[in-house]
Amino acid sequence: MTLEQAKQVAAYRAVDEFVTNNCIFGVGSGSTVVYAVQRLAERVDVENLKVTCVPTSFQAKQLIHKYNLTLGELDTHPNIDVTIDGADEVDSKMNLIKGGGGCLLQEKIIASCSKKLIVIADYTKDSVTLGDHYKKGIPVEVIPMAYVPIKNKITTLFGGDVKLRNAIAKAGPVVTDNGNFILDWLFPNNSFDWEEVNTIIKLIPGVVETGLFINMCHKAYFGQPEGTVSERCAL
Ligand SMILES: O=C(CO)[C@H](O)[C@H](O)COP(=O)(O)O
Known part of the structure; x- marks a missing residue:
């Protein structure tokens, strides 16, 4: 199958x-x-x-x-x-x-x-545990003008790496249905309290939503x- x-x-x-x-x-x-x-x-x-x-x-x-x-x-x-x-x-x-x-x-x-x-x-x-199989990180939808400070804040708070998601059939970043950018946070380990992480990331100004459900x-x-x-x- x-x-x-x-x-x-x-x-x-x-x-x-x-x-x-x-x-x-x-x-x-x-x-x-x-x-x-x-x-x-x-x-x-x-x-x-x-x-x-x-x-x-x-x-x-x-x-x-x-x-x-x-x-x-x-x-x-x-x-x-x-x-x-x-x-x-x-x-x-x-x-x-x-x-x-x-x-x-x-x-x-x-x-x-x-x-x-x-x-x-x-x-x-x-x-x-999250991250066992999915290696592309946690998506975070952000207001375009704020993507660099948000990227820096996430790595300072939690470590790992944050990448601006690039489009495949277009030069430059993915633009969402809502006109925003997507950051993918490659978290450094999988021992996080995901509820807490979700709350903290959502409180960063310019973050619209996270892909943590x-x-x-x-x-x-x-x-x-x-x-x-x-x-x-x-x-
Ligand atoms: O969250 C999603 C899109 O934002 C999708 O539901 C998720 O990526 C799974 O997609 P697929 O069914 O193609 O594996």
């Missing part, structure tokens, strides 16, 4: 277990979420479900349009029943690193408005190499 198939089985399982008729559904971002939207579209079609989809990014909005799903927004649907989203890493306490795809701000806003945040991922995202995730599904799906629930 390929990694893509592992993502798909996790996504299908989550959509089958959590999407119900008349629900308000938060659509996450990334490559695994594509499978969740495909499954949702199948179910809407076959079961004639009524589901309103609130996107977490421009990518998610495009997926909603592509599959002819009903688009909602926080102005009209501020209370979301369930959001299904990917993650870059999930630890044993259900702390998440998100933002590998640069959509962490809207993802966290939508998750904070959701009764349940469900994560879908392949087996490589399943870790005991603490006490937000209700359940995670991991597609396994042999085609099964393992689950982890929040305590």
Whole structure:
């Protein structure tokens, strides 16, 4: 089974277990979420479900349009029943690193408005401690004019290295859906209290959001190499 198939089985399982008729559904971002939207579209079609989809990014909005799903927004649907989203890493306490795809701000806003945040991922995202597998660091979305002082403050406070994320098909930095930059903090060890770290980084002026999702995730599904799906629930 390929990694893509592992993502798909996790996504299908989550959509089958959590999407119900008349629900308000938060659509996450990334490559695994594509499978969740495909499954949702199948179910809407076959079961004639009524589901309103609130996107977490421009990518998610495009997926909603592509599959002819009903688009909602926080102005009209501020209370979301369930959001299904990917993650870059999930630890044993259900702390998440998100933002590998640069959509962490809207993802966290939508998750904070959701009764349940469900994560879908392949087996490589399943870790005991953050940083065990994901080596690209913790994304931090920042106001562009402040990226250098924020970079310096994070390394002074916690050590490690901070890199401005560069775009691939464009010269210069990644610019988020919100017009901001992304810093990736390569933390020096994995013995941090992540809740405390999240609070301290968020208080630096110019920081918009971090990719640390603490006490937000209700359940995670991991597609396994042999085609099964393992689950982890929040305590
Ligand atoms: O947080 C995210 C984007 O900001 C994604 O959910 C995360 O990067 C996982 O992506 P993928 O499903 O492609 O592995």
